[in-house]
Amino acid sequence: MYLYDHYDQAMVDARVAEFRDQTRRRIEGTLSEEKFRPLRLQNGLYLQLHAYMLRVAVPYGTLSGAQMKMLGDIADKYDRGYGHFTTRQNIQYNWIKLEDTPDILADLASVEMHAIQTSGNCIRNISADQYAGATADELIDPRPYAELLRQWSSFHPEFLALPRKFKICVIASDTDRAAMRLHDIGIQIVKNEAGEIGAAFYVGGGMGRTPFIAPLVKAFVPLDELITYSEACLRVYNRYGRRDNKYKARIKILVHELGVDEYRRQVEEEFAHLQTLAIEPPLAELERIKTFFADPAYEAGLSDDLDLSNPAFAAWVKNNTAAHKTPGYAIVNISLKPVKTLADGSKQAGIPGDATGEQIRVMADLAKTYSFDELRVTHTQNIVLPHVRKADLFTVWEKLVAAELAEANLDKITDIIACPGLDYCTLANARSIPVAQKIAERMADKAEEIGELKLKISGCINACGHHHAGHIGILGVDRKGLENYQLLLGGCEGADTSLGKIVGPGFDEDGIVGAVEKATQVYLANKEGEERFLDTYRRIGMNPFKEAIYG
């Protein structure tokens, strides 16, 4: 894991001091809410329906046991005992007091964490593949490049008042686990024909009200030009991105309106100019960063054998663990989407992405003891222990069971992404969380039979819940003052990224749950071989679903 040196620490400490001063001026009244707003937003502090919400950055989703423990302690000390892991691999607290925030930021700084640029119209926290460094299917660990970009984008003086927020994602695997092409800039670390490592830049993706899959803008940027090329992409955007209409201000609109060729031409022109200026860190800096991401001290020669005689454990291993690059190790996914069966047999689903302070500390301890002190946050709002010995899996599972963290439903229909929706969000048209819970409760017993099905819910057109990219997507809309839900099918955020299509007229809350159930029945009736829901949909098209749902 990356560790701060005194330079990094001084930057974060300076930010805490600065924000303490800004907060004091706001509370005293010498700083207006209008002027304070962009400042607090660049420190992750939103004003929500009931309270302030603080979003803490988890750079490229990687954190240590001590950092995770701090997140749990903050939940208990300053919030109501829980935190919410987000689709951008961050954590958010929903019940924060303004006057506490400087102290929270100071607590975070003590474990090399911060809330810098987690909101506002600036370059946001950089996301990455949650299996980075652990999976066999990647070219190289993408996180050193993400860290290089993190430093470059932190307090970049030219890009702190962009037309709109700006999200960058870095992966190094063809299996895209991070929705790379739905970012403002998606970077895939690749190898060219000469065998050199470099970066492919996809620019202009995004969700929101007008979703776009990012087109390829440059197939190979050498590693010693990564920052210079990024700067060129950003400068063109800062100068020409639309400022007149915030709904048209994302870079996706600029790329779309200019056309990718013209955008590329302008970037190349700027790139050629910036190359003369020596703004690129030396490769030695990348090498320095890489040393922090060296493999942990794996034990050699471990066995891959597992005793799967306990059926609940076997189900969890099957669904929630993934292949590790090292023999004898596994990647463990901890689902934050529990569905409990109550004494009367009824089901009770949790809030997607929520964890209590105590649960967060349990995960921190497990990481410390069993995963080389490392965890990851995933964009699907779950947690990963990246390097667990297979011999320890049973113990880890038992501890997760005891903490109600062992739901064996990764990528199943009950592993739902849901935005905060009308329960917390000022922009919402409809509630997302209760819909997610009802669907999970209705479908829990069928989840295993249905298999992989990514269901994603947003409470309004802003698409925080990635509904465009769900195999099944649900969008909350306002219909004559009533909450109404539209159903989308066929979205996907993986390597074969696609955007979902609306099936037909919307539903009320119970109606949407029924419609989802019908869609799964159509799938099960039509499925061929090993097809997933998405595959069947792509083969048979929308009509059979439409007929079953509205017929």
Added chain:
Amino acid sequence: MADVQFLFREGEEAVSAPTVALSAFAEDTNATAVVIEPGEDARALLPHLDRLSLVEVTFPAFTDGRGFSSARILREAGYTGELRASGDIGVDMLSHLHRCGFDAIAPNTPLDLAQADTALKTWPQVYQATVVDGRKPIWALRHGL
């Protein structure tokens, strides 16, 4: 038009020449001072840098950051005259403006001097080479460059 409150040009006074709009500048061959609005392209000035003593870049709203790029573009091209930021400028923008090459600041509402001083000193070091601020970035310090 607001007065210059902060000037970072050693031993100089703020330029008082009358400014013309960028659109009028090309025809007005006597003009030595020009104003750039957010939507205008600073690169139009590049052929004329040697006759300019003042470029004023306006920030009608502090949320519109196009002026930051305009400033760097001019400095990167070698402009050495006064580069003034004017308009809706808060104390918290000062160090960023300075880092992009502005050396004169004319806020619509004068800023508190003590707060401005604190704000300008906020960042002990910086992560990026903007080149135009003359500061060594952290990566250069780390590697003795």
